[in-house]
Amino acid sequence: MSNPAAPPFAKTADPVLPPPDRTALFLDFDGTLVDIVETPDGVTVPAHVHDVLAALAAATGGATAIISGRTVSDVRKFLHGFDGTIVGSHGAEWFADGELESHPLAGSDAVAEATARAHAFAEGDDRLLVEEKPAGVVLHYRRAPEREDEVRAAVKTIARGIEGLVPSPAKMACELRPADVSKRGAVARLAGDAPFAGRTPAYFGDDHTDEAAMEWVLEQGGTAVKIGEGKSCAPHRLATPADVVALLADWTGGK
Numbered sequence: 001m002s003n004p005a006a007p008p009f010a011k012t013a014d015p016v017l018p019p020p021d022r023t024a025l026f027l028d029f030d031g032t033l034v035d036i037v038e039t040p041d042g043v044t045v046p047a048h049v050h051d052v053l054a055a056l057a058a059a060t061g062g063a064t065a066i067i068s069g070r071t072v073s074d075v076r077k078f079l080h081g082f083d084g085t086i087v088g089s090h091g092a093e094w095f096a097d098g099e100l101e102s103h104p105l106a107g108s109d110a111v112a113e114a115t116a117r118a119h120a121f122a123e124g125d126d127r128l129l130v131e132e133k134p135a136g137v138v139l140h141y142r143r144a145p146e147r148e149d150e151v152r153a154a155v156k157t158i159a160r161g162i163e164g165l166v167p168s169p170a171k172m173a174c175e176l177r178p179a180d181v182s183k184r185g186a187v188a189r190l191a192g193d194a195p196f197a198g199r200t201p202a203y204f205g206d207d208h209t210d211e212a213a214m215e216w217v218l219e220q221g222g223t224a225v226k227i228g229e230g231k232s233c234a235p236h237r238l239a240t241p242a243d244v245v246a247l248l249a250d251w252t253g254g255k
């Protein structure tokens with residue numbers, strides 16, 4: 001049973017993060033830096049977030065990365081001005097030093113086939129959204145929650161027929177992504193290279209797909225912060241993206 005005297009969410013940076021110049025900072029995007037909204041295109045990024053990301057990049061000496069399920073192109077659109085490393089599509093895309101590296105399945109016939117099947121499934125119900133990615137496809141059912149089981153079953157069926165893609169459940173969505181990518185693999189790879197190597201990793205995330213990355217970070221002696229409700233391996237928790245941004249601003253010495 002939870003202790004009613006304990007605050008439900010950690011609110012200060014001090015017990016959570018080492019100093020910026022010793023931290024490798026990994027930040028999820030949706031639900032972590034910005035609020036979850038009804039549709040993927042409907043996200044708004046408060047102006048303050050851009051300032052805080054710039055401050056984080058400077059304070060960590062470039063060891064701040066966005067680790068997102070979004071495409072790199074989406075993250076760059078929403079976080080224009082951020083020139084640090086962006087891992088997109090759960091690790092199927094990498095953007096660093098101005099160069100984009102994509103998974104071999106990007107633009108493949110397999111992804112085109114999966115995308116066509118996702119559209120065929122969604123046809124006739126305009127509450128369902130199909131989000132196309134270079135190396136995968138997402139079926140969103142936030143506007144038709146009663147279709148969750150059907151969507152998840154459809155994604156499993158599509159995956160069974162297409163080599164190299166696996167189902168990946170997310171918040172009110174189910175995705176097909178390359179079998180050999182994950183946010184865990186992404187942070188492990190990043191942490192081996194400058195400027196992340198040799199630092200204590202810290203991961204902020206809100207979703208199921210962030211959990212394996214947070215487990216890896218904890219295995220390395222780092223720290224993890226879960227945003228919002230739900231089961232998590234993370235020892236720390238914040239309620240909202242606004243809390244994340246405030247905590248990180250405070251950590252860099254900003255307002």
Ligand SMILES: O=P(O)(O)OC[C@H]1O[C@H](O[C@H]2O[C@H](CO)[C@@H](O)[C@H](O)[C@H]2O)[C@H](O)[C@@H](O)[C@@H]1O
Pocket residue numbers: 028029030031032035036037038039040041043067068069070071131138140142170171172173207209
């Ligand atoms: O890894 P993330 O950066 O957190 O991205 C995860 C997925 O986020 C987006 O979908 C989610 O956010 C939408 C906007 O708030 C919401 O409408 C949807 O229900 C959520 O699942 C994005 O569209 C996906 O591609 C990302 O994989």
